[in-house]
Amino acid sequence: MPLTDQSPLRIVLYEGGDAQPLPADERFAALTALLxxxxxxxxxxxxxxxxxxxxxxxxxxxxxxxxxxxxPSGSREGVPIRFQNVAALDxxxxxxxxxxxxxxxxxxxxxxxxPWFPVIDYDRCTNCMQCLSFCLFGVYGVDAxxxxxxxxxxxxxxxxxxxxxxxxxxxxxxxxxxxxxINGDVVSDADLAREKMKIDISALLGGDIYSLLRDxxxxxxxxxxxxxxxxxxxxxxxxxxxxxxQAAEIPPEVLMALPSPEEIQRRAKEAKAKAQAALARQT
Amino acid sequence: MTAPPRxxxxxxxxxxxxPGEVKAAVLRKLSDSGVSFEAVxxxxxxxxxxxxxxxxxxxxxxxxxAACYPRAVxxxxxxxxxxxxxxxxxxxxxxxxxxEEIIAALLxxxxxxxxxxxxxxxxxxxxxxxxxxxxxxxxVAPTT
Numbered sequence: 001m002p003l004t005d006q007s008p009l010r011i012v013l014y015e016g017g018d019a020q021p022l023p024a025d026e027r028f029a030a031l032t033a034l035l036x037x038x039x040x041x042x043x044x045x046x047x048x049x050x051x052x053x054x055x056x057x058x059x060x061x062x063x064x065x066x067x068x069x070x071x072p073s074g075s076r077e078g079v080p081i082r083f084q085n086v087a088a089l090d091x092x093x094x095x096x097x098x099x100x101x102x103x104x105x106x107x108x109x110x111x112x113x114x115p116w117f118p119v120i121d122y123d124r125c126t127n128c129m130q131c132l133s134f135c136l137f138g139v140y141g142v143d144a145x146x147x148x149x150x151x152x153x154x155x156x157x158x159x160x161x162x163x164x165x166x167x168x169x170x171x172x173x174x175x176x177x178x179x180x181x182i183n184g185d186v187v188s189d190a191d192l193a194r195e196k197m198k199i200d201i202s203a204l205l206g207g208d209i210y211s212l213l214r215d216x217x218x219x220x221x222x223x224x225x226x227x228x229x230x231x232x233x234x235x236x237x238x239x240x241x242x243x244x245x246q247a248a249e250i251p252p253e254v255l256m257a258l259p260s261p262e263e264i265q266r267r268a269k270e271a272k273a274k275a276q277a278a279l280a281r282q283t
Numbered sequence: 284m285t286a287p288p289r290x291x292x293x294x295x296x297x298x299x300x301x302p303g304e305v306k307a308a309v310l311r312k313l314s315d316s317g318v319s320f321e322a323v324x325x326x327x328x329x330x331x332x333x334x335x336x337x338x339x340x341x342x343x344x345x346x347x348x349a350a351c352y353p354r355a356v357x358x359x360x361x362x363x364x365x366x367x368x369x370x371x372x373x374x375x376x377x378x379x380x381x382x383e384e385i386i387a388a389l390l391x392x393x394x395x396x397x398x399x400x401x402x403x404x405x406x407x408x409x410x411x412x413x414x415x416x417x418x419x420x421x422x423v424a425p426t427t
Contacts, residue, residue: 048319051339115327175355184355
């Protein structure tokens, strides 16, 4: 099921009204345990406001007076609501109970995938389609107005920031990247100059990154067939690709998992055609 | 009287880019503060899901967000079709700011909006530089 079709379980740690506040250490331990397991928690106390409810199922955790929830589990305006008394419960036990409620409500399972994907800074993006043309994995597409957008975040290869390297405007952000401006830090003139330099480096490596990949891969394949030594061939392929991986910061595992040269060529052509068609419709 | 800004804390659970001690200290202080807040495991994951909770957060008035770079947060919300109000959001960056600085800003009822607003241009220059020459003190009151 696509990520965007999955509904999460909303967890509310309720400490207002007739519920008693949890001891500070218990509250912090419970919050940390739930967040570490990928759950979102709304802490509802007597002060401050939180966002209103939405159609997601709700699980209300708390230390309820008399050991019982103040309201029976059920549904309100079609939203399933459950209560769970967590007074004096171990954080791991709370996580187990929350996970059980998630399963019962068929809510999305968090943490199934490391959320690594590009985010477009439309203040900087010029809709040049370089990213669409470059990405082999179908992450990018265009909307009805021919504007570039991320259409399949989950297709992005974890820890690979290569498309941000080909963006001439430094408009592609990977929030979990280690350094700026790719991580979302402010873009300076020096960054833009550096980005251009990196594109030049890839040109020096062979002009077309995919041609280079194909050549390297074919050479490696040829050696493999002659020597029939898979370990040696693999070592050679890794050595050849290391230089490329360093230039574009493509993780070696992404390069090693690339499809056959023919498939790379097909996908590259497809991506390029999509980008050219989108550019043509803009004019 | 306007309501105080709501608070959102991102735990960035799936990467080690936010210092663990900063995350823990911010969460601990929030947890002990007695205020209501939203804590999410990972804003990126919610953005990828186009999660409804981001719309609830973006559309409910002023909000303070403890996460990472303001530019990243702004576009994560936009990617989820939940753009943050430009003048109604303040992002605290746990990658570079101290826990004390962040918690003081989160619990301060005053909002200091800081979402980036487009490419820097002349209008973003410091006031002294952006002001036309005729308006500079020297031009208005020439020395005799």
